Amino acid sequence: MNPRKLTKAGVAAAAALALSFSVAGCGDDGGGGGSGGDNEKITVGIKFDQPGIGLKTPDGTYTGFDVDVATYVAKELGHDPGDIEWKEAKSADRETMLQRGDVDFIAASYSINDERAEKVDFAGPYLLAHQDVLIRADDNSITKPSDLNNKKLCSVTGSTSAQNIKTKVAPDAQLQEYGGYSECLTGLENGVIDALTTDDSILAGYAAQEEFKGKFKLGGFKLSNENYGIGVQKGSELKAQINTALEKMVADGSWEQAVKKNFGPAGYKNEPPPKIGEIVG
Known part of the structure; x- marks a missing residue:
């Protein structure tokens, strides 16, 4: 066998091996906005100043219905609670945060409307408020x-x-x-x-x-319908994945538990969980 040909074969094999490692490495990188694997960080926007919805407490923990929903969704996407990086999503900043990729998704008493839906996509709705x-x-x-x-x-x-x-x-x-x-x-x-x-x-x-x-x-007046959705970047595959997670949260009783835990003491008569993709006008 020609030694030169052997050398070329060895080089080709080495290159193929290096390429396979490179591809495998890319597959392990969850990146921002993917479904992710264990111990990968995911960044979630919530309100920091709304008790019962999203609140950053003095000891640095986070509580509220949106926090519970977001934590459940993140778990279904492959992330433990410790993998979540919480970011404050003020009302005026939400679309910009998603468009810039500052967060993977936003759960922050985020009412779905036509104007917002032109800029971002919404999973849900997961709560009908009034x-x-x-x-x-x-x-x-x-x-x-x-x-x-x-x-x-x-x-x-x-x-x-x-x-x-x-x-x-x-x-x-x-x-x-x-x-x-x-x-x-x-x-x-x-x-x-x-x-x-x-x-x-x-x-x-x-x-x-x-x-x-x-x-x-x-008062119980129901003066408007507010369909709370989870905001994601326009065209993101996360929308479908989050919808699946929300459906599971309702089905296994976790949604009802979160409602009672966060709103129950006020005698809040919540609506039944809305059907995914159906906006109540």
């Missing part, structure tokens, strides 16, 4: 939306919730804009404010906090 009001537990003067006329109605600066009520159901409501929901709650507790409005899930989350138990109640 705009509602929170009032003092002993206040029997507000039993229907029109009772908000001449009442001091609070919402956070920049929110459309209070304006919706004034425009559609109670034109004489006296709007009060505060910097945050906690300020509205303090005003409500002290009698300076008569009602606080935003999504019922958010209101229930606040009312369920230990310091507020028994002090407030939801």
Whole structure:
């Protein structure tokens, strides 16, 4: 046998072996936004300041319904809780965070609407919320939306919730804009404010906090439909994978457990889990 030919054969074999290692290495890299394997990091956007929904506690842990949903979904994608890197997803930043690839997905009281769906894709919906009001537990003067006329109605600066009520159901409501929901709650507790409005899930989350138990109640007015979805990058394969995870979460009872755990103390009467892909108008 020609020694030169043997050398060429050896070189070819070595190159093929190196290529196989290279391909295998690529396959092990979960990257950002893939379904991932064990011990790969996944980055998830949540709210840090909404008790019952998404809250970063003083000791650095994270609690809330969206946190429980996101943790379950991440597990179904192959990630342990310790693999999750939580990032704050403020309302105004959510689409940009997904478009830039700052996060793999966002679960942050993220209502699905046409404008947002032009920029990102949504898995879900996984919760049907409604705009509602929170009032003092002993206040029997507000039993229907029109009772908000001449009442001091609070919402956070920049929110459309209070304006919706004034425009559609109670034109004489006296709007009060505060910097945050906690300020509205303090005003409500002290009698300076008569009602606080935003999504019922958010209101229930606040009312369920230990310091507020028994002090407030939801009006149950259902002034709008808010379909909460999990945002992903446009065209991401994660959408289908997350939908599968959400369906499993409902089927095995974990969804109902998360609802009761995070909203139950406020007497929140949640809707049944929505069907994946069906938006309630």
